[in-house]
Amino acid sequence: MHSQLLSARSAGYIRKALIRDFLESELRAAVERLIASGELPPGDYPTPTLSDAKDASHGDFSSQFALAAAKTAGLPPREIADRLAAQLPLGELLDSAEVAGPGFLNLRLRSVAIAKFVKEVLEKGDDLPRSLAEAPVRLNVEFVSVNPNGPITVGSGRGAAFGSTLCNVLEAAGHKVHREYYINDGTNSEQMRLFAESVRAILLGRSIPEGGYRGDYVAHIAERVNRQIDGVEKSIDRLKWRLSNMGTVVRQAYIESEQERITFETQRLLSALGPILHLRANSQSNEQIVERLGWELQVLAGNAAFNEQADDLAAFGVTFDTWFSEQYLHDSGKVQECIEALIAKGAADTEPYQLEVIKKKGEPDEVKRNEQPIEEDGDESPHIEQPDPKPSPPTPSPSSPGGEKGEGALATLWLRSTKFADDKDRVLRRKDGRWTYIASDVAYHKDKFNRGSAPGEKGSVAPADKLLTILGPDHHGYIGRLRAVVAALLEEQGEAAGGDATQPLSESEALLYRDPAERDACLAALEEARKKLEVVIFQIVRFVKDGKPAPMRKRDGNIYSLKDLMLEIGKNAAPAAKESEQLRIGKDVARFFYLMRSHDTHMDFDLDLAEKQSDENPVYYVQYAHARICSVLRKAEETGLGAPGPHDPFDPALLAEPKELALIKKVCDLPFEVRRCAEDYGVHRLTSYATELARAYHAFYDSCRVLQPENLPLTRARLALCQAAAIGLRSTLGLLGISAPERM
Numbered sequence: 001m002h003s004q005l006l007s008a009r010s011a012g013y014i015r016k017a018l019i020r021d022f023l024e025s026e027l028r029a030a031v032e033r034l035i036a037s038g039e040l041p042p043g044d045y046p047t048p049t050l051s052d053a054k055d056a057s058h059g060d061f062s063s064q065f066a067l068a069a070a071k072t073a074g075l076p077p078r079e080i081a082d083r084l085a086a087q088l089p090l091g092e093l094l095d096s097a098e099v100a101g102p103g104f105l106n107l108r109l110r111s112v113a114i115a116k117f118v119k120e121v122l123e124k125g126d127d128l129p130r131s132l133a134e135a136p137v138r139l140n141v142e143f144v145s146v147n148p149n150g151p152i153t154v155g156s157g158r159g160a161a162f163g164s165t166l167c168n169v170l171e172a173a174g175h176k177v178h179r180e181y182y183i184n185d186g187t188n189s190e191q192m193r194l195f196a197e198s199v200r201a202i203l204l205g206r207s208i209p210e211g212g213y214r215g216d217y218v219a220h221i222a223e224r225v226n227r228q229i230d231g232v233e234k235s236i237d238r239l240k241w242r243l244s245n246m247g248t249v250v251r252q253a254y255i256e257s258e259q260e261r262i263t264f265e266t267q268r269l270l271s272a273l274g275p276i277l278h279l280r281a282n283s284q285s286n287e288q289i290v291e292r293l294g295w296e297l298q299v300l301a302g303n304a305a306f307n308e309q310a311d312d313l314a315a316f317g318v319t320f321d322t323w324f325s326e327q328y329l330h331d332s333g334k335v336q337e338c339i340e341a342l343i344a345k346g347a348a349d350t351e352p353y354q355l356e357v358i359k360k361k362g363e364p365d366e367v368k369r370n371e372q373p374i375e376e377d378g379d380e381s382p383h384i385e386q387p388d389p390k391p392s393p394p395t396p397s398p399s400s401p402g403g404e405k406g407e408g409a410l411a412t413l414w415l416r417s418t419k420f421a422d423d424k425d426r427v428l429r430r431k432d433g434r435w436t437y438i439a440s441d442v443a444y445h446k447d448k449f450n451r452g453s454a455p456g457e458k459g460s461v462a463p464a465d466k467l468l469t470i471l472g473p474d475h476h477g478y479i480g481r482l483r484a485v486v487a488a489l490l491e492e493q494g495e496a497a498g499g500d501a502t503q504p505l506s507e508s509e510a511l512l513y514r515d516p517a518e519r520d521a522c523l524a525a526l527e528e529a530r531k532k533l534e535v536v537i538f539q540i541v542r543f544v545k546d547g548k549p550a551p552m553r554k555r556d557g558n559i560y561s562l563k564d565l566m567l568e569i570g571k572n573a574a575p576a577a578k579e580s581e582q583l584r585i586g587k588d589v590a591r592f593f594y595l596m597r598s599h600d601t602h603m604d605f606d607l608d609l610a611e612k613q614s615d616e617n618p619v620y621y622v623q624y625a626h627a628r629i630c631s632v633l634r635k636a637e638e639t640g641l642g643a644p645g646p647h648d649p650f651d652p653a654l655l656a657e658p659k660e661l662a663l664i665k666k667v668c669d670l671p672f673e674v675r676r677c678a679e680d681y682g683v684h685r686l687t688s689y690a691t692e693l694a695r696a697y698h699a700f701y702d703s704c705r706v707l708q709p710e711n712l713p714l715t716r717a718r719l720a721l722c723q724a725a726a727i728g729l730r731s732t733l734g735l736l737g738i739s740a741p742e743r744m
Contacts, residue, residue, distance in 0.1 A: 030087035059108035066103035077103025115652035122646040133174025143470035148306040149195035151561035161594035173678035196298035224304035272299035317737035350411035417484035491525035625694035
């Protein structure tokens with residue numbers, strides 16, 4: 001019931017609410033009074049909300065509640081609107097509540113009441129965008145997660161900007177967020193093997209192997225590997241210290257339950273460096289050492305590439321709480337353990353067939369049984385971002401974790417993912433014994449769901465309520481298979497209750513399920529998986545220069561990385577600046593531009609506009625508004641006028657000009673915008689909001705002189721408004737991961 005929803009709202013929260021929240025709470029309370037008095041029949045009504053009035057002559061805000069509630073109430077919309085208007089208290093905040101058209105309720109606010117919210121903004125300070133979620137959710141958000149065999153590309157840049165901003169927004173909306181990066185470093189990966197062999201070839205001065213990786217970035221990784229060999233003694237000492245002090249390390253940087261994984265990953269790197277130390281002790285040259293390394297070189301090359309990626313992401317303003325190694329899942333036996341559980345449950349087997357569900361208009365129409373299936377599934381990770389030229393198709397590895405050697409030594413192991421609405425069964429283990437990426441995904445998702453620590457433990461966290469996985473373009477096909485993975489886990493763990501199994505199996509269902517009970521259990525697990533896992537896809541970004549598509553590749557054919565993009569923008573915008581400042585400028589511009597369009601639509605990135613240092617560039621326009629405010633505040637200090645702090649007196653009633661009131665309302669809208677973005681992941685709205693807020697400040701500044709020594713009360717009031725606007729701009733830019741310069 002609607003009244004039950006309202007009773008969940010905290011009175012303390014309402015008292016701290018800003019304009020829109022305050023008005024919406026008044027609307028909800030008015031609806032409750034109408035229900036209690038019998039003027040509105042009980043029913044499942046929509047939550048009353050507000051929108052900005054399209055015409056200033058109609059007031060400040062408008063509500064369409066009456067139109068939405070008419071069917072439930074069985075009353076004409078205008079009659080509902082009239083009754084609602086009569087319940088709204090006029091005087092303190094509201095100046096008028098008028099019914100218009102078929103049932104719109106237009107609200108006009110009192111100027112003096114609007115101005116009072118400046119003090120609320122100053123008191124909130126940097127907490128302005130934050131809200132108290134009525135039902136906070138613990139979220140694990142995984143994004144970027146490209147293979148450690150190349151740089152972060154400009155394509156992944158969009159996912160990095162979107163993912164990190166979404167995490168900021170979800171936290172500001174009152175949820176608990178854990179940021180995660182999945183390192184696809186499994187030694188059973190053909191891509192990683194080829195990458196290591198390419199690094200070996202460069203270090204030994206040989207030709208790159210067929211299907212290998214080429215480009216300056218590979219040579220750069222080879223240099224880092226060479227430095228790892230040179231500094232092996234210090235690295236081993238550091239890793240040994242880490243192992244002997246693991247308890248302290250984990251308490252300082254991780255959570256207690258991650259100690260096993262961090263220990264495994266440290267031991268693995270130590271094991272890779274051990275033979276190098278031994279060979280150096282026997283006076284072996286770096287070239288001789290590289291020649292003799294096997295899996296160790298793959299570990300070193302992947303570690304060097306990963307560190308390069310982490311550095312570039314940090315420069316882009318992206319950090320993670322957990323960097324999770326895929327290989328840990330193999331080393332610890334967790335992949336094998338999870339697969340054995342699925343086999344025992346009947347969700348995986350080695351029967352020599354593959355089921356494929358043929359759909360028509362999105363609905364299952366036929367189940368096809370392939371008696372001689374080809375191992376084409378489960379081979380690629382959804383996180384792979386292939387550098388060009390692409391490696392050749394995978395060939396069997398001499399050995400692999402979890403399997404025996406040799407082609408044909410084992411039967412193909414299938415995940416019966418069609419039981420969970422996937423379009424075909426997926427390969428878990430190939431005939432040559434190598435695990436596929438989906439096998440790792442099973443263990444990885446189980447770890448993510450069960451990761452946590454005991455209550456009261458230092459740094460303790462509860463397991464995630466929901467997983468968000470952000471993937472790049474053309475990965476829609478992975479949604480069904482990842483959902484099937486989670487559903488198989490839930491069904492295996494018995495976490496989803498099935499139906500009563502009274503409905504017999506249809507002809508096609510009989511090919512998928514053993515009996516009605518299994519069908520109902522699998523479908524119940526699938527429904528639970530839809531709640532617990534959400535895969536979000538971001539779309540392609542196209543770069544444009546001189547009005548034409550610009551191939552993002554260097555003249556020599558090398559990959560154009562995200563760091564290259566940041567530096568190019570920064571160098572062209574500020575050619576005389578230091579590289580660190582150029583990176584900062586490039587980072588700010590790139591993030592803003594990536595975020596100007598919804599993540600689920602294709603976008604054009606205008607490189608010419610990005611490099612401009614003028615009002616045409618939206619990033620410059622927004623940042624300049626903040627710098628302009630800081631300049632005003634500095635001048636106020638220099639002239640002895642000063643600016644009032646959050647508890648210093650000033651008279652908000654003096655802020656009565658239309659542009660002053662418009663600026664106040666826009667600043668106060670930030671928490672509302674944040675919650676909207678959190679609900680549908682539309683973080684692009686924050687770039688629009690930042691631009692609108694900057695425009696409102698520039699309009700205020702151009703028409704309302706701030707520093708007036710002859711009128712100190714008005715000066716103090718306008719300085720307070722300037723501070724409030726600075727808080728709004730700084731907070732919005734912070735959510736976007738963009739700096740707020742004080743001078744430009």
